[in-house]
Amino acid sequence: MIKRLLLGGLLALCVWSAHALTPELAARIAAGDGDDRVAALQQAVTAGDASLAPFLRALQDGRVWLKGGQALVVAEGQAAPADAEEPMLNNRMRREIDAALAGLDLLSPERATRARALATLRDDADASKLALFERALAAESDAGLRVQLNALVAGARLSSADPGQRRAAAAELAGSADPATRALLLDKLSGETDPGAKAAMQKAVADIGERLAWGERAQLLFSGLSLGSVLLLVALGLAITYGLMGVINMAHGELLMVGAYATYCVQQAFRAWLPAAFDYYLWLALPASFLAAALVGAAMERTVIRWLYGRPLETLLATWGISLVLMQAVRTLFGAQNVAVENPGWLSGGWALLPNFTLPYNRLAILAFAALVLVGMALLLARTRLGLMVRGVTQNRRMAACVGVNTARVDTMAFALGSGIAGLAGCALSQIGNVGPDLGQSYIVDAFMVVVLGGVGQLAGTVYAGLGLGVLSKLLEGWQGAVLAKIALLMLLVLVIQKKPQGLFALKGRSVE
Amino acid sequence: MKKNLLIAVAVLTLLLPFLHLAFPPGHALHLSEFYVGLLGKFLCFAICALALDLIWGFGGILSLGHGLFFALGGYGMGMYLMRQIGRDGQYQSDLPDFMVFLNWKELPWHWALSDSLAGQLILALAVPGLLAAVFGYFAFRSRIQGVYFSIITQALTVAAMLLFFRNETGFGGNNGFTDFKRIAGMPLNTPGMKVGLCVASGVALIGCYLVARWLTQSRWGRILQAIRDAEGRVRFLGYDPVAFKLSAYVISAMMCALAGALYVPQVGIINPGEMSPAASIEMAIWAAVGGRGTLIGPVLGAFFVNGTKSVFTAVWPEGWLYVLGALFIAVTLFLPQGLMGLARRFRK
Numbered sequence A: 001m002i003k004r005l006l007l008g009g010l011l012a013l014c015v016w017s018a019h020a021l022t023p024e025l026a027a028r029i030a031a032g033d034g035d036d037r038v039a040a041l042q043q044a045v046t047a048g049d050a051s052l053a054p055f056l057r058a059l060q061d062g063r064v065w066l067k068g069g070q071a072l073v074v075a076e077g078q079a080a081p082a083d084a085e086e087p088m089l090n091n092r093m094r095r096e097i098d099a100a101l102a103g104l105d106l107l108s109p110e111r112a113t114r115a116r117a118l119a120t121l122r123d124d125a126d127a128s129k130l131a132l133f134e135r136a137l138a139a140e141s142d143a144g145l146r147v148q149l150n151a152l153v154a155g156a157r158l159s160s161a162d163p164g165q166r167r168a169a170a171a172e173l174a175g176s177a178d179p180a181t182r183a184l185l186l187d188k189l190s191g192e193t194d195p196g197a198k199a200a201m202q203k204a205v206a207d208i209g210e211r212l213a214w215g216e217r218a219q220l221l222f223s224g225l226s227l228g229s230v231l232l233l234v235a236l237g238l239a240i241t242y243g244l245m246g247v248i249n250m251a252h253g254e255l256l257m258v259g260a261y262a263t264y265c266v267q268q269a270f271r272a273w274l275p276a277a278f279d280y281y282l283w284l285a286l287p288a289s290f291l292a293a294a295l296v297g298a299a300m301e302r303t304v305i306r307w308l309y310g311r312p313l314e315t316l317l318a319t320w321g322i323s324l325v326l327m328q329a330v331r332t333l334f335g336a337q338n339v340a341v342e343n344p345g346w347l348s349g350g351w352a353l354l355p356n357f358t359l360p361y362n363r364l365a366i367l368a369f370a371a372l373v374l375v376g377m378a379l380l381l382a383r384t385r386l387g388l389m390v391r392g393v394t395q396n397r398r399m400a401a402c403v404g405v406n407t408a409r410v411d412t413m414a415f416a417l418g419s420g421i422a423g424l425a426g427c428a429l430s431q432i433g434n435v436g437p438d439l440g441q442s443y444i445v446d447a448f449m450v451v452v453l454g455g456v457g458q459l460a461g462t463v464y465a466g467l468g469l470g471v472l473s474k475l476l477e478g479w480q481g482a483v484l485a486k487i488a489l490l491m492l493l494v495l496v497i498q499k500k501p502q503g504l505f506a507l508k509g510r511s512v513e
Numbered sequence B: 001m002k003k004n005l006l007i008a009v010a011v012l013t014l015l016l017p018f019l020h021l022a023f024p025p026g027h028a029l030h031l032s033e034f035y036v037g038l039l040g041k042f043l044c045f046a047i048c049a050l051a052l053d054l055i056w057g058f059g060g061i062l063s064l065g066h067g068l069f070f071a072l073g074g075y076g077m078g079m080y081l082m083r084q085i086g087r088d089g090q091y092q093s094d095l096p097d098f099m100v101f102l103n104w105k106e107l108p109w110h111w112a113l114s115d116s117l118a119g120q121l122i123l124a125l126a127v128p129g130l131l132a133a134v135f136g137y138f139a140f141r142s143r144i145q146g147v148y149f150s151i152i153t154q155a156l157t158v159a160a161m162l163l164f165f166r167n168e169t170g171f172g173g174n175n176g177f178t179d180f181k182r183i184a185g186m187p188l189n190t191p192g193m194k195v196g197l198c199v200a201s202g203v204a205l206i207g208c209y210l211v212a213r214w215l216t217q218s219r220w221g222r223i224l225q226a227i228r229d230a231e232g233r234v235r236f237l238g239y240d241p242v243a244f245k246l247s248a249y250v251i252s253a254m255m256c257a258l259a260g261a262l263y264v265p266q267v268g269i270i271n272p273g274e275m276s277p278a279a280s281i282e283m284a285i286w287a288a289v290g291g292r293g294t295l296i297g298p299v300l301g302a303f304f305v306n307g308t309k310s311v312f313t314a315v316w317p318e319g320w321l322y323v324l325g326a327l328f329i330a331v332t333l334f335l336p337q338g339l340m341g342l343a344r345r346f347r348k
Helices: A002-014 A023-030 A034-047 A052-061 A091-105 A111-121 A127-139 A143-158 A163-173 A179-191 A195-244 A252-273 A275-303 A312-334 A361-383 A385-395 A397-402 A407-429 A441-454 A459-480 A482-499 B002-022 B033-056 B066-084 B097-101 B117-141 B146-165 B191-217 B219-229 B231-236 B241-267 B277-290 B296-315 B317-334 B338-347
Strands: A064-067 A070-073 A350-354 A357-360
Touching: A023 A034, A023 A052, A023 A064, A023 A070, A034 A052, A034 A091, A034 A127, A052 A064, A052 A070, A052 A091, A091 A111, A091 A127, A111 A143, A127 A143, A143 A163, A143 A179, A163 A179, A163 A195, A179 A195, A195 A252, A195 A350, A195 A357, A195 A361, A195 A385, A195 A407, A195 A441, A195 A459, A252 A275, A252 A312, A252 A407, A252 A441, A275 A312, A275 A407, A312 B146, A312 B277, A312 B317, A350 A361, A357 A361, A361 A385, A361 A407, A361 A459, A385 A397, A385 A407, A397 A407, A441 A459, A441 A482, A441 B146, A459 A482, A482 B146, B002 B033, B002 B191, B033 B066, B033 B191, B033 B241, B033 B277, B033 B296, B066 B117, B066 B146, B066 B241, B066 B277, B117 B146, B117 B241, B146 B277, B191 B219, B191 B241, B219 B231, B219 B241, B231 B241, B277 B296, B277 B317, B277 B338, B296 B317, B296 B338
Parallel strands: none
Antiparallel strands: A064 A070, A350 A357
């Protein structure tokens, strides 16, 4: 008994009453009728006492106790005082406290804290905090945050009792391009009675809607271009092996897969031995995926494809066989499940241009990478000795052989080059999608579609076809759904082959069949 | 001599399933139900290989979309079998289960004939035939040849597969049709029915073989082979290659559809997976392994490849794709004439 009394006394020493904030106000916040508690909270927030924030945090953490009509705060890690009651916190009260804390954070000297508070308050601007917002606006020095604060103040004014203020606020908000602002306006619009304010709000909603529509259109165009760059990257290798050399390579998709798995291996090696440099693993993965796929390609050419030149149907069947073997080999080595390839830190996240239009960094990187590979390949074919020999051999094999070109070697090198580019594409794909044994199967039809549509033996045509197909398929997807869009594109391929078997952008020639 | 041997093999094959009925289980000559089913499946596959060979081996047209015709024939039969379930389904409704599941109140229009076996069989053959006629007409008229034809037939199958995967198309989505109970009022799971379907497949194979033989030995067949070897020259001689290629393509598609219609009641399921590009390319390898340009070859090839597949999936499942891949490579590189060519070389 004595022991308990002693303990109670000790506890009382650790407990201090919330005196900086008036004790009456603190008690009204902690207990009583819901509306009164909220009103008391708002009164305290408007007063802006420095001790309010610690008190509210303590309340949230369950460290405030009620005893004899007073709110007592205990220090962290201490037990509750004897016969104290726990204050009740319902969802409404919790929300109010969160908002109040964020409102107080608006006055914090730290810019990051203020930015976080703004983000919290964005969906919750009401007239009661208007005084606080205006004080924060007067104190705010950062230009970016001022813009957001202005919107917040305007949002709070929308709930003001004065119709003139509401109208002015609506006019100010019309300059925004934020879906959240539009939702707020629509919400307030439904309860609006003043005709002038109503008209101003309707105009603001329409203005924002228009600006958002641009964001959506830009998003659609970007996702189309992004898909187009992926298709282009996937098809570039095929543009050499099929477009220039005429080899129907059904294992092209599996060369992508080899590149993606090479990336995975490099990633695992970095994780095991160089975890500090993990962010830079892609720089090693690129050459590794190129080499791995090029080696597989060279082996394919030397052992199988070489014997089948001029027999496209046989090539098709044999390369299909190779693709089955490669797929099963990957299943044996890495298992049938997908493996996880992580984006390095600098590729995750995105660049928010508009509130509803974000450019993910990995997609941007792939766009740039596709352009880079395209330029590199064009230069290689047009400006180097290897490119000259490849073009010579594909245009007139016997003549090239007569002037001393080792055609067999050129074939192997060209095929390895095309395969290596497929490997690079696989490395890029590993950054945006799943890496598994079936990776290649999902791209092979698309890749052939791009090359066939673009016209055989034509890099420029491949570019038009890749980007065009990407944008077109995203447009169709938005209109009719992904499956029907895919079906429509396949039918388009069938139609194009019917009308122009040499591709849409083919060079004009005079061959008989 | 060769002819007599063929007839003997055919008769033996037809009699084989009866061993299931004639001898009790445990008897040395008893053929288990599993093998009756397997034989029936192989017979259907052999029809597909024969159909593909008719246009590839004799017409030089490699279609990579015959899985579509096979599946369409199967779906045609499947619709009838679904209706035969009656009220015995999961939901005890007049409508097939998947329609109840999708909350449909009545049969869609394309199910109009699904109560009659004859009507549905005609549909199962006519729809693939018509599709082949329309698609082939435009393709051959535009003089699409070789690999381009292979690619567009493959694109067609992929498009159809995606279409059939949709629930709204009205063919059970990606589950397809299954859980069949009876055909023409008789239960499907009796030994007699299994033997009967197997023998029917055998008869169909022999019928298709005889039709193909008659066709290839006729004037029509010789022109088809001439088109395969030099289409330009045949055209300059005054023949219209479109008519010959198109008729061969349509006949081949209908044979495949017949195989599909016989296949479905035996395996008890049909789903869009049959339209996957891989399934169609596998048919090509049956024909290639057996030997293109002969009629016995593809039948042998279908039995050989699928027999090997059965053995591997039982003994070493992971190894099967290696073997199949190696088959594709080896046949194209070393055995362009297939098993028949190998046999011919040995005889010499």
